[in-house]
Amino acid sequence: MTGIPMEHGLILAVILFSLGLAGLMLRRSMLFVLMSLEVMLNAAALAFVVGSTAWNQPEGQAMFLLVITLAAAEASVGLALMIQLYQRFRSLELHEVSRMRG
Amino acid sequence: MELGFYLSGLVAVLATVGLISGSSPVHAVVYLIVSLIAVALVFFALGAPFAGALEIIVYAGAIMVLFVFVVMMLNLRPEAKRDPLWQRPGYWLGPSLLALVLLVALVALIGDGQAGMTIDGELITARDIGLTLFGPWLIVVELAAILLLAALVTASHVGRRNKPRGNRNRGGTR
Numbered sequence: 643m644t645g646i647p648m649e650h651g652l653i654l655a656v657i658l659f660s661l662g663l664a665g666l667m668l669r670r671s672m673l674f675v676l677m678s679l680e681v682m683l684n685a686a687a688l689a690f691v692v693g694s695t696a697w698n699q700p701e702g703q704a705m706f707l708l709v710i711t712l713a714a715a716e717a718s719v720g721l722a723l724m725i726q727l728y729q730r731f732r733s734l735e736l737h738e739v740s741r742m743r744g
Numbered sequence: 745m746e747l748g749f750y751l752s753g754l755v756a757v758l759a760t761v762g763l764i765s766g767s768s769p770v771h772a773v774v775y776l777i778v779s780l781i782a783v784a785l786v787f788f789a790l791g792a793p794f795a796g797a798l799e800i801i802v803y804a805g806a807i808m809v810l811f812v813f814v815v816m817m818l819n820l821r822p823e824a825k826r827d828p829l830w831q832r833p834g835y836w837l838g839p840s841l842l843a844l845v846l847l848v849a850l851v852a853l854i855g856d857g858q859a860g861m862t863i864d865g866e867l868i869t870a871r872d873i874g875l876t877l878f879g880p881w882l883i884v885v886e887l888a889a890i891l892l893l894a895a896l897v898t899a900s901h902v903g904r905r906n907k908p909r910g911n912r913n914r915g916g917t918r
Contacts, residue, residue: 645862646749651790652854654753658760658783660847665764667839673769673815677776681760684803688783695790696861700872703795704881707873710802711888715895717807721814722903728818729905 651692658685672727672734676720683713745865748789756782768822769815773808780804791865794873 662681669675687709694702724734731738759779766772780803787796877885 644746645864646746646790648859648861648863649854649857650749650753651786651863653851654756654786656847656850656854657757658779660843660850661757661760661764663846664840664843665760667842668764668836671769673811673820674764674772677763677772677811680776680803680807681763681779684780684783687799688786691787691790691792691795692863694795694868695792695863695866696859698866698868700868700876701881703792703868703873704877704884706795707798707877708884708888710798711891714802714807715891717810718895718899719902721810722899724814725818725903734818734820 648692648696651696652689655685655689655692658682658688670735670737672720672724672736675736676717676724679720680713680717683709683716687713745789745791749786752782752785752789755779756786769820770812773811773815776811777804777808780808789865790863791867793867794870 659682662678662685665678665681666675669678687706690702690705690709692702694700694706727739728734756779759775759782763772763775763779766775780799784796784799784804787793787799
C-alpha cells in the first residue's frame with residue numbers, strides 16, 4: 643500500500659469547487675444556485691478532511707463539523723427564502739427579483 | 745483504499761456535472777445526493793470514518809431531505825421548455841471559461857506547493873475529534889450553537905406562510 647498523494651485529494655476538492663462555481667454562475671433557478679452552494683461548501687469541507695488525514699491530526703475534522711453546521715444553517719435560510727420567493731412570484735427564476743420594490 | 749478513493753472521486757465529479765447540467769429539479773437533487781455519498785466514501789477511503797458517517801447522516805440524510813421536501817412541496821417542473829438559452833453556447837461559455845481558469849490556477853498552485861505528503865489511511869477516530877472539540881476548541885462548539893440558533897430564528901421568521909391577500913398591502917404605502 644503506497645498511499646494517496648495529498649495533492650490528489652486537494653485536486654479533487656478543487657475540481658468539485660470549480661464545478662460548483664460554474665453551476666452558481668450558469669443557472670438562473672434559485673434551487674440550482676442553492677445546490678451549487680452546497681457543492682462548494684462540500685468541496686471546502688473535503689479540503690479540510692484531506693488536510694486532517696494528511697497530517698494525522700483531528701483538528702481538520704473538527705473544522706469539518708463547523709463547515710457542516712454552516713451548510714445546514716445556509717440551507718435552512720436559503721430554502722426559507724426560496725419558499726418566500728415562490729409564494730410571491732410563482733417562480734424560482736432569480737431575474738424575477740432583480741427589481742427593487744419596497 | 746486507492747481504488748476506492750479514485751473511483752469515488754470520479755463518481756462525485758460525474759454526479760456534480762450531472763447536477764449542474766440537468767434541467768429537472770428532482771433529478772438534480774438525486775444527483776447531489778449521489779455526489780455527497782461519493783464524497784463520504786472518499787472520506788472513508790482517506791481514513792476519516794467519523795467525517796464520512798457525519799457526511800451521510802447530516803448532509804445526505806438531513807439537508808438533502810430538506811431539499812427533497814421543498815421540491816415536492818413547491819411541485820417544481822423541469823425547466824426544459826422555458827429555458828431555450830441553455831442550447832446557446834454563448835450562454836454557458838463565459839462562466840465555464842471563468843471556472844476553468846480558476847481550476848487551472850488552483851491546480852497549478854497545488855502542483856507548485858511541493859507538499860509531498862501521502863495519506864496512508866491511518867484512522868482518526870471519533871474519540872480524537874471529540875477530545876479536540878470539547879477540549880481546546882470548545883468556543884467553536886458554542887459558536888456553532890449560536891449560528892444554529894440564528895439560523896433557526898431566521899428560517900422560522902422568513903419561511904412563515906403569508907396570507908395570499910394580506911401580504912400585498914403589508915409594508916406598502918396604501
